[in-house]
Amino acid sequence: MTSEVVLMNRQAVAMAADSAVTISGDRYLKTYQSVDKVFPLVDNQPVAVMIYNNAEIMSTPWETVISLYREQASGRSLDTVAAYAEDFMEFLSGNPDLFPAEHQDTEFFKVVAVVFTVLAEEFDHQVQQFSQSRQGNVRDHISAIFEFVVGQLHTDYMRCPDDSPRGDLPCFPKGMSEQIRRRYGNEIDQLIGSLQVSLKNEYPGLAISEDTRSRLREIAVQAVVKDAFFEHYTGVVFAGFGSREKFPSMRSYLASSVILGILKRKRDRQADIGADSGPVFQPFAQDRMIRTFLTGMDQYLRMFVYSESLKLSMGLVSDIVGRTPNLSDAQRNAIFRDYSENNLGVALNEFFRSIDNYQYAVHTRPILRAINSLPKKELGETAASLIKLNSFQQKVMHSVETVGGPIDVAVITRNGGLEWKREKPDL
Numbered sequence: 001m002t003s004e005v006v007l008m009n010r011q012a013v014a015m016a017a018d019s020a021v022t023i024s025g026d027r028y029l030k031t032y033q034s035v036d037k038v039f040p041l042v043d044n045q046p047v048a049v050m051i052y053n054n055a056e057i058m059s060t061p062w063e064t065v066i067s068l069y070r071e072q073a074s075g076r077s078l079d080t081v082a083a084y085a086e087d088f089m090e091f092l093s094g095n096p097d098l099f100p101a102e103h104q105d106t107e108f109f110k111v112v113a114v115v116f117t118v119l120a121e122e123f124d125h126q127v128q129q130f131s132q133s134r135q136g137n138v139r140d141h142i143s144a145i146f147e148f149v150v151g152q153l154h155t156d157y158m159r160c161p162d163d164s165p166r167g168d169l170p171c172f173p174k175g176m177s178e179q180i181r182r183r184y185g186n187e188i189d190q191l192i193g194s195l196q197v198s199l200k201n202e203y204p205g206l207a208i209s210e211d212t213r214s215r216l217r218e219i220a221v222q223a224v225v226k227d228a229f230f231e232h233y234t235g236v237v238f239a240g241f242g243s244r245e246k247f248p249s250m251r252s253y254l255a256s257s258v259i260l261g262i263l264k265r266k267r268d269r270q271a272d273i274g275a276d277s278g279p280v281f282q283p284f285a286q287d288r289m290i291r292t293f294l295t296g297m298d299q300y301l302r303m304f305v306y307s308e309s310l311k312l313s314m315g316l317v318s319d320i321v322g323r324t325p326n327l328s329d330a331q332r333n334a335i336f337r338d339y340s341e342n343n344l345g346v347a348l349n350e351f352f353r354s355i356d357n358y359q360y361a362v363h364t365r366p367i368l369r370a371i372n373s374l375p376k377k378e379l380g381e382t383a384a385s386l387i388k389l390n391s392f393q394q395k396v397m398h399s400v401e402t403v404g405g406p407i408d409v410a411v412i413t414r415n416g417g418l419e420w421k422r423e424k425p426d427l
Contacts, residue, residue: 002037002052003390004251005290006239008273008280012376013248014051014254016383018391019405031189033405037078039066040410042073044163046241046417047084048410052285053057054234057092058099058107058257068098080242089171090239090409092255093263107257112123112220114231115153116195119219123199137274140203146199147212152373154215157222165371168225171265179260182222188220192195224259231256235268240412247273248412251281278337283386286403288384289393296363297355306352311358313344378399380411380421 001024002299004017017037041049051062060291078084092098099107126145145278160166168176172222181188184303200206210215224229239250256264271280283290292298317339384407394403408423 001288003387004050004052004284005272005383005386006050006105006237006284006285007252007371007374007379008239008248008271008375009379010247010273010275011413012379013241013250013377013410014379014383015048015237015239015410016380016387017052017408018252018387018403019049019408020403021055035405036408038061038408038410039063040070041066041088041238041240041420042070042076043086044417045240046412046414047079047081047238047242048412048418049088050237050239050284050410052235052237053230057234057255058103060098062236064411065098065167071132074128077243079244081238081245083242083248083253084240085238085253088236089253089255089263089265093171093258093261096261099258104258104260105184108224108259109178109187111223111257111259112188112191113232115219115223116191116216118230119149119153120195120199121152127203128177139203141209142203143209144181147207147209150212150215150219152390154219154222157219157226157228167227169266170229170263172262176225176260176262177221181217182225183218183260184220189219191220206343209351222334224264224335229254229256229266237284239307239354240418241414246414247275248414249273250282252284253284270285278366281368281371284392286394289390293386293389294364296359299345302352307350309348309351310344313348317344353405371398376411376413376416380409380419384409384421 002018002020005014007014012013012077016032019035019037019070021035033175035055038050041047045089046387049066057065058289069088072091073087123146126149127138130136130141130145135141158166192208195216196206196208222228233254233256235252236255237250237252239248240250243389249270251270252264254268258264269282271282274281281294287299288300288332317336321327321336323338324332324335327335371379371382387407388404390404406422411419411421413419
């Protein structure tokens with residue numbers, strides 16, 4: 001993993017990243033602290049790119065891909081950072097020399113295989129849960145458990161967590177799903193067959209119905225076209241100045257694989273500095289400590305406090321209603337329902353809104369005010385300090401330090417261009 005941050009004010013951009021990478025395998029875990037994650041995008045242009053989460057795209061290092069783009073984009077300047085980002089993404093999509101068709105075929109199999117592996121792991125987990133519940137013989141329910149897991153994954157691809165329909169990624173043309181079915185239909189069936197053989201070796205009683213097979217076929221297609229990244233992906237962050245931009249801007253994307261000549265991608269976040277806008281404070285990847293610093297409260301602690309406050313409030317209402325004399329059961333249920341669904345919800349929302357306002361006034365606003373006026377040197381130092389803060393948390397909280405090593409900082413101004421600073425490694 002990694003920790004990265006982008007700070008922007010009207011004068012400059014600072015991009016900072018640690019240099020740790022963790023490589024894991026079966027009974028193997030190794031962390032290296034010498035990986036580059038921030039790069040100039042185009043020579044002699046005030047724009048840079050930063051990557052996180054996956055150091056390779058389709059078995060090719062991102063550093064190599066970025067250097068190839070830099071070579072072909074040499075001497076060109078684009079109007080905006082958004083234009084640079086789209087041009088880079090199109091470079092990946094329309095480059096058969098970089099990613100030949102047979103390589104794209106292999107990558108499709110990898111994407112589906114990863115998704116089916118996630119499905120198999122969830123199936124194993126559900127089987128264990130059922131076994132521990134002692135609700136019956138596992139063998140008698142094994143096929144039903146598998147159908148449930150497949151149905152859940154299919155729903156995850158078709159529906160968002162709020163139950164709204166999950167759309168297709170806008171990077172793909174209309175009819176992309178049908179193209180994938182025609183091109184890879186036989187291969188998808190082979191992957192489903194391999195999944196069945198693998199699972200039946202461990203669970204001999206497993207039977208897969210035709211309806212479940214149809215859902216697995218659909219999952220294989222939706223794994224590419226839907227706005228969901230359950231497979232391995234890379235975060236790609238662009239920041240700096242386009243030739244027609246007076247103030248800096250930032251665009252970030254999630255990028256996966258090139259399939260049928262198109263890079264699976266989506267715009268993740270964006271920010272533009274204006275004459276009257278405030279600064280930008282945007283962490284990426286492992287950002288828990290950075291966000292805690294900005295808000296004054298750990299986000300998981302906040303969720304825990306909310307949950308405990310809700311339980312406490314519900315308990316108090318239940319106790320008071322239960323002690324009130326001369327109430328029928330129907331009246332008690334009505335009062336409890338009214339308070340739990342209405343009054344308590346409003347009260348808790350107001351309570352936490354007050355906390356949020358306090359956090360912003362006491363912690364967030366002073367930090368943003370300072371960032372808004374920092375000169376470029378201090379902006380870079382601040383970005384590096386935030387990464388060190390995350391690294392320190394990893395050092396004292398975890399046995400494996402997935403954030404650490406020397407910190408790379410790129411400071412970009414419109415007139416001065418891109419300036420680099422890298423800490424010396426610890427000896």
